[in-house]
Amino acid sequence: MSEGLKTSEEIWLLLGEQLKSFFVVRVRDHQTAEDLLQETFVRIHAKLDTVADVQRIRPWIFQIARNLLADHYRAKSKEAARLAELVEAAPDHEQQLEDVVIGWLPRMLELLPDKYREAVELYKLQGMSQQEIADRLNISLSGVKSRVQRGRSKLKDVLYDCCSFEHDRRGDLISISRNEDSAGNFDGKFEE
Structure with a gap:
């Protein structure tokens, strides 16, 4: 799946729905999930040229998503920050x-x-x-x-x-x- 993913558009077409599902399942709020998805693609677009190994792009993308999710939980409350630590510790x-x-x-x-x-x-x-x-x-x-x-x-x-x-x-x-x-x-x- 990772082969040939060289542009943000290609990544969006191949992984956009998976990333959206990733966020929706975790935050259980459609709008928040959309916001996190959008921010994920902003970061992907900004850093895509720094990816050295195209074969590892999918794990890199989901690490960005997990990091954004952790940031989201930290911003919500201290209790949510503990949940974010569990996400990071997985x-x-x-x-x-x-x-x-x-x-x-x-x-x-x-x-x-x-x-x-x-x-x-x-x-x-x-x-x-x-x-x-x-x-x-x-x-x-x-x-x-x-x-x-x-x-x-x-x-x-x-x-x-x-x-x-x-x-x-x-x-x-x-x-x-x-x-x-x-x-x-x-x-x-x-x-x-």
């Missing part, structure tokens, strides 16, 4: 694995039936409350809760059908491998 390998999985989310969400996909996207990616979703979709709060829970369960199923995950004794993710019977392109369908 092993680089583990963070890269997590970034890969987060990058899969948009494609995986497309596999969900519309009613589950919409509820999960509004709740998890756009940061809406479940009550706001109920009002927007004109359904009951319990209906929203059910759709979000079932949608998350279906996402988990497709992820575990695709890949195997290895964890250490503490439960930290240490490797991901594609299952032999999975093409890894998430072209399966869910049943209602």
